[in-house]
Amino acid sequence: MxxxxxxxxxxxxxxxxxxxxxxxxxxxxxxxxxxxxxxxxxxxxxxxxxxxxxxxxxxxxxxxxxxxxxxxxxxxxxxxxxxxxxxxxxxxxxxxxDRGQAMNSMMGERGLAASGELRSTSSMGKGQMVAxxxxxxxxxxxxxxxxxxxxxxxxxxxxxxxxxxxxxxxxxxxxxxxxxxxxxxxxxxxxxxxxxxxxxxxxxxxxxxxxxxxxxxxxxxxxxxxxxxxxxxxxxxxxxxxxxxxxQYAPQRVAGGLGAGGALAVDGANSANAAPANFSLSDAQRKLAQLGLYTSKVDGMPGPGTSRAISTFQKANGLPVTGQLDAATSSALQAR
Structure with missing residues (x-):
């Protein structure tokens, strides 16, 4: 219907x-x-x-x-x-x-190149496709x-x-x-x-x-x-x-990073590893910068620099090295 x-x-x-x-x-x-x-x-x-x-x-x-x-x-x-x-x-x-029908033709050309049928000057090697x-x-x-x-x-x-x-x-x-x-x-x-x-x-x-x-x-x-x-x-x-x-895009931000559990506590969910909602990634970056472990911009955005700084702090404090701002890491940072 x-x-x-x-x-x-x-x-x-x-x-x-x-x-x-x-x-x-x-x-x-x-x-x-x-x-x-x-x-x-x-x-x-x-x-x-x-x-x-x-x-x-x-x-x-x-x-x-x-x-x-x-x-x-x-x-x-x-x-x-x-x-x-x-x-x-x-x-x-x-x-x-292109991710449509032309993709089939492109992959066909790459198949011909892999089989050795194309001229050597065709330049159909790997690593040229754009994501x-x-x-x-x-x-x-x-x-x-x-x-x-x-x-x-x-x-x-x-x-x-x-x-x-x-x-x-x-x-x-x-x-x-x-x-x-x-x-x-x-x-x-x-x-x-x-x-x-x-x-x-x-x-x-x-x-x-x-x-x-x-x-x-x-x-x-x-x-x-x-x-x-x-x-x-x-x-x-x-x-x-x-x-x-x-x-005018501004990313939506979640304390602890996207996909880390969120701030809404669902009944019966395991939230033991979730970072406290009142301690954001920006707070962590600021604390890590004070400790000399983080040198990039304090922007609340996850990235390689933030992950390395968190991992260094975790290793120095005997915490599981995950590079993620979990509850234990947040508590340890707030205690410093």
Whole structure:
């Protein structure tokens, strides 16, 4: 039942999308143009731009999500990955690395090199691939409000639902909402999340069905079809919101370090090794600096320098050498 309801909501929004002006953050430009390195042409005027990239990034869709089945199966729109990769490279806020279908071809070339089939000058040796610092995960939601004569829908099929609609009247408002989650690949920590939207205002549905049947099998579907435009514009908005957020990024900090147990004591949990919540990593760095064991910046951030200083202190005080700020180490530092 849940999947059918989702399909109904998505189908209603897309079938009623027309050719009115696109509204997204005050602009009217869907994603388009091209990108080459740090340069681009034809980028949306509203797209956020960075002077320097913030790291490398891979785009990963969850193809098992219901929205993806409706997007590609019912409306024949392509994967959002090419659209997002173009937009991200145009912004120069991240360097995009490929973790999609091209990866299979890259690994195939490396396989040929390993077998000795490639020329010796091909330079396909190991150690050249670039790691993805972050992974961005997109998703799409739709909502709608009808006006005029309203809409009559019938014929919900099985699976995610194939909608056969008999549409009357006109739509007052159709909106696509998108979310983007940015995850740090080394720690698994979500560093940013953003939601954006785009909508069409006051239009009828006459002529809409002329847009269907073209297949939408390329990136152009997101700039040429009305349903593609509203999705592209919504992703443009959500990406802009994410960039604005990470420009002022400040890491979330937990006393004792991330993943060390946290400050919320769960009933029955073993908290014997947890650092006291009132003694932070910044406190430990400050105390270690006073002891001449820590010479870096007191910033409350874990790192090699902090770990070495803690390990040295632990060894000198007969504590288990872990390099982590546990309860015993915290107590010993506070006693000095």
């Amino acid at each position: 849940k999947s059918c309801l989702l399909a109904l909501g998505v189908s209603t929004a897309l079938l009623l999308t027309g050719c009115a002006d696109m509204q997204v953050g005050g602009g009217k430009n869907p994603v388009g143009g091209s990108a080459g390195g740090a340069t681009s042409t034809g980028a949306a005027s509203t797209l956020e731009h960075c002077d320097h990239p913030l790291g490398t990034l891979a785009v990963e869709e969850n193809t098992n999500d219901p929205w993806y089945a409706v997007l590609t199966g019912q409306y024949h729109l392509p994967s959002t990955v090419p659209l997002l990769r173009l937009m991200i490279q145009q912004s120069n806020c991240f360097v995009v690395v 993805a610092d972050y992974v961005v995960t997109p998703s799409i939601q739709f909502s709608q409000n009808t006006g005029g004569g309203g809409a009559a829908l019938a014929g919900v099929g099985g699976g995610y639902g194939a909608i056969i609609g008999a549409i009357a009247g006109s739509m007052k408002s159709s909106e696509a909402s998108t979310t983007m989650m940015l995850t740090d690949t080394r720690s698994g920590v979500q560093v940013a999340a953003a939601q954006g939207s785009a909508k069409n205002i006051d239009f009828g549905v006459s002529g809409l069905f002329d847009h269907f049947g073209s297949g939408g099998a390329s990136l152009g579907a997101y700039s040429q079809t009305p349903e593609g435009k509203v999705i592209a514009a919504a992703f443009l908005d959500s990406y802009n919101q994410m960039v604005k957020s990470v420009r």
